[in-house]
Amino acid sequence: MTISQETFAPVKWEGDALLLLDQTRLPVETIFLTLNTPEEVWAAIRHLQVRGAPAIGMAAAYGLYLGVRGSQAADVQAFREELNTQADYLATARPTAVNLFWALDRVKARVQREGEQPVEALKAAVLDEALTIQREDAEVCRTIGENLLTLLHDGMGVLTHCNPGALATAAYGTATAPFYLAKERGWNLKVYADETRPVLQGARLTAYELQQAGIDVTLICDNMAAMVMGQGKVQAVIVGTDRVAANGDVANKIGTYGVAVLAKAHGIPFYVASPLSSIDLETPTGADIPIEERPAEEITHGLGKQVAPDGIKVYNPAFDVTPAAYITAIVTETGIFKPEEIRNSKK
Ligand SMILES: CSC[C@@H](O)[C@@H](O)C(=O)COP(=O)(O)O
Numbered sequence: 001m002t003i004s005q006e007t008f009a010p011v012k013w014e015g016d017a018l019l020l021l022d023q024t025r026l027p028v029e030t031i032f033l034t035l036n037t038p039e040e041v042w043a044a045i046r047h048l049q050v051r052g053a054p055a056i057g058m059a060a061a062y063g064l065y066l067g068v069r070g071s072q073a074a075d076v077q078a079f080r081e082e083l084n085t086q087a088d089y090l091a092t093a094r095p096t097a098v099n100l101f102w103a104l105d106r107v108k109a110r111v112q113r114e115g116e117q118p119v120e121a122l123k124a125a126v127l128d129e130a131l132t133i134q135r136e137d138a139e140v141c142r143t144i145g146e147n148l149l150t151l152l153h154d155g156m157g158v159l160t161h162c163n164p165g166a167l168a169t170a171a172y173g174t175a176t177a178p179f180y181l182a183k184e185r186g187w188n189l190k191v192y193a194d195e196t197r198p199v200l201q202g203a204r205l206t207a208y209e210l211q212q213a214g215i216d217v218t219l220i221c222d223n224m225a226a227m228v229m230g231q232g233k234v235q236a237v238i239v240g241t242d243r244v245a246a247n248g249d250v251a252n253k254i255g256t257y258g259v260a261v262l263a264k265a266h267g268i269p270f271y272v273a274s275p276l277s278s279i280d281l282e283t284p285t286g287a288d289i290p291i292e293e294r295p296a297e298e299i300t301h302g303l304g305k306q307v308a309p310d311g312i313k314v315y316n317p318a319f320d321v322t323p324a325a326y327i328t329a330i331v332t333e334t335g336i337f338k339p340e341e342i343r344n345s346k347k
Pocket of ligand 1: 164
């Protein structure tokens, strides 16, 4: 793996390598990692150098190509077995964002559809599918943004949590897409970004990317959300998601559930921006979504500084599940759905 300094973009296929903007270094340093192996991609996903559900899926699809591009498989069957092995490996990088599994399955399905092609043609199809996933994600995010914009109006205050932004997708973000589109239309939305403990995706990433785009963004600590809502500064909450279950329960960054409860208590609509790739109809309810637990050091040594006693017991779930009852609507590229109607989004 080599490291270089370049411009802003989370995932790029360039020449014959995957370039990832190292999100653990933002907002202080803009550093691109050049990845050449699936092991490097796996580690970048695990260690949050690339993160956010759609970006994880995109990176994994390219990782799959990196894993099979040197294949010496004698025939199509042997190539498919190699592909499956690499996909199974990449699927272990993180458990919660269903986009990871969706993207790997999509690449495998493409190879299946290609049928009896020469192995070199199948390799090209793997790369083409990864590029297509990335290209489509930008269109999907823009459409989600347009759908969300129909629920907002000029001058509104909107609170968001974690980073469901351009840094988590091919472009625009999901929950942040209406902020970019509103700016294009000359609207002035006032965005409140929760800092998002423990690893501060809101402070390091959302505040950074919206500020760079010239969007009116105010950073608050997570425990200020209630007060900001109580003061009437916020008229809508929009968050992203890592997985929507079939009953409309939504897994997203830890702290999202609390924000949803606060929004309901204040009569503020709570919207979830979700590409269809994050909707998992195979998972019946939120209780069935696997929740990642991350190392204790993320809490005890926040950003490298010790802030808790040695040996303290720590519980560090990276995501929580917001019950469908707290969600006003789930906004996808195919429309706006009540959580209990989410099955219709894929029809
Ligand atoms: C459009 S990204 C939506 C979610 O993936 C995002 O809100 C989130 O929870 C990201 O968590 P992370 O742990 O940073 O990968």
